[in-house]
Amino acid sequence: MWRETSAYPGVRTCWSWKSSFINSVASALYERMYIGAETRTVDSGSRSHTLKYETHPIYRDGGLGDETYPFVFNDMMGMEGGDRIGIHPTDIKLAMQGHVKEGYTFNPMSPLSKDNKMFYNDNPTIDDKVHVLVLMLSANCTEIDASIIQKMKEVRETAHHLGIPQIAVGTHIDEQCPEIKNDIKDTYRSKSLKIKMEEFSKAVELSLNCIFAVKNYSEEIDIDDNVDTLILTVLRNMVYYGLDFVRKQKLTSR
Template identity: 35%
Template sequence: MGLEPDNMSGSSPEDIVNAVFGHFDPKNPLTFKDEQFNSDPILSEKALCLVYILGADTIQFTDDRLIEKLQTVRQRISEKEIPQVIVMTKVDEACSLVRNDLRKIYSSKKIKDKMQECSDLVGVPLSYIYPVKNYHEEIDTKNDIDVLVLRALTHIVKIANDKLLRSDFNKEQPLTYKDQHYSCDPELSDQSFCLVYVIDANIVQYTDDRLIDKLKILCQRKGKTDP
């Protein structure tokens, strides 16, 4: 059961948020007051990526009440830095060009506009939106359809895996050589050989001085390891 516009229909945003965080009992409604509420879930009980499924052919008709629920979920999940993606379905019903040739999906202005609508509605970046075509009248599988679905699933698994690898990272308490997980003698395969800084050209002039100081520290520390 997904989200519905009416307050008394479908899942509540709070149920979805608690399920993602692992605070759930599959047999009972979720509240923090419940004695069976899981207040300290282990990693395997948590979700590592939240996937929204939105139809490209109906996105423009989304009820304002449903939009509010989606944005509530996104904001709560974002607080925990859990990645979120959108799988945009029914692209063939949103664009006749794509209906005739699915390979034109990334050159279609209509599809790009639909992806932008999804991004504006939920707040998920365009790079995390994956357009796909549903199977509904096909008798056999088709490579063009499968490639899009496989691409979306592959990226979702990678994003979730990246979150898993970062799960033990504490941004408020940096790792030190005294930490039990600190590797004093890392193997070659555990080391990085190039540090890449990604900076937007259109906002570089507005970079906060505190961030500049952090970048300089990184550069200085990295320079000390050079031969």
């Protein structure tokens, strides 16, 4: 799954939303469209398209090299849809602790059990654990579902307890703000986006400097420098926070 490929320890990030962001980061680094993380193309209601725990490494040299960057993304089922449809919060907690093995299919009705010899990792190493928790939210929704807020709260408490840094990323900013749709360079100048970010900040109880905005690649056939700038700003911060966490873990385990 994860290999250290440089002097930096590996940074593993975990989601509660959005395969498109993984594709967008790879697209920005590869300087071409990447569609390796399957995204939803039809409206499946509140059901999540991603059902399995999937690790996504990103390759160097524009995706042509064999070496990977020193971070991976773990894609997960979405939180939306209430208790019987969205991911079980216990599964996110188990994933953060490194207990979930690659390819596990999430079951919203019951979390991964210790008895599941095939997918439960009894002895996770630091590389199996999550180093940054990323909460993905759509800036285009009017109100965040109460069940999502509750799940996020539970997950965030566990992340806090484990010392895992947390950030939130608002997607779909192109659909939420007309001024951004016209010129994505205006993103962090947009008043309506600032209001949206303040709402996120309140809802997920994260300070504003831990909340970022992106427009994912969703309909483009080629990359755009301004879209990349927003995506890479998030990536840079994720990698730094992940690095800080891994260093701290290594110091405390000495």
